[in-house]
Amino acid sequence: MTAPLTLNSFLTRFQLQSPPPSPELAPARRQAAVLVPIVAREEPGLLLTRRAPWLRKHAGQVAFPGGMRDASDPSLTFTALREAREEIALQTQNVRLIGTLPTVGSSSGFQVTPVVGIIPPDLPLQPSADEVDAIFEMPLQEALRLSRYTPLDIHREGVAHQVWLSWYQDYFVWGMTAGIIRQLSLQVMPELLTD
Known part of the structure; x- marks a missing residue:
């Protein structure tokens, strides 16, 4: 049986493991x-949201707080913090940043x-x-x-893509969100968390 994951062990592992390089992505327009x-x-x-069901894009999907970089955003970190404040009222001073994961491409053409x-x-x-249902x-x-x-x-537009699916309670976690969580797992402790 695996020992419980503590915050200290997570932080140590996150900081000791270098993230793999970001995959080669098309030049970022968005x-x-x-x-x-x-x-x-x-x-x-791990804090997650479920997007509101009436949204035009990704309605009802489980997601992390986030969104598109505004022209006035000085960095992508600023974008993530601004979006978290707008979506769930998470104040920037309550977030201790510890790093980033490799950039991923979205089905809508964003580099995230x-x-x-x-x-x-x-x-x-x-x-x-x-924007947020839960x-x-x-x-x-x-x-x-x-x-x-x-x-x-x-298969989308003749190209095969692999996506990941999972359930947690009544929440269906899939697509980019599931892929980001898997990447975090692979970075932090793959040998401990496989069954």
């Missing part, structure tokens, strides 16, 4: 960033940079009525268990 919030409990959590940060537990977060926390150790993700090959 950039975006998401915040990957790790909740600082003795056994840490995941920014990893530690947040205090039990913050008074508030979902944006315009905010929920998943135990980090459970989120990082590689065997919980099932691959699915899909």
Whole structure:
């Protein structure tokens, strides 16, 4: 049986392991960033949102807070923090940034940079009525268990893509969000969290 994942062991492993290089992506016309919030409990959590069902794009999907980089954003880290403030009222001063994961390409043509940060537990977060249907926390150790993700090959415009699927309680986690979580697991502790 695997020992419980503590915040200290997560931080040590995250900082000791260099992320793999970002895959070769097309030149970025559109950039975006998401915040990957790790909740600082003795056994840490991973904070996620479910997008509002009436949104034009990605309605009802589980996601990290994030979005497109504005022309006035000085960095992608700033983008991730701004979007988290707008979407779930997470104040920038409550986020301790610890690094980034490799950039990933989205189905809508964005290059997305995941920014990893530690947040205090039990913050008074508030979902944006315009964008977010729910905010929920998943135990980090459970989120990082590689065997919980099932691959699915899909074909879009004649090109095959592999996406990852998983359930947590009533939440269906898939696509880019599941891929980012898997990448975090592969970086931090692949040998401990495989079944």
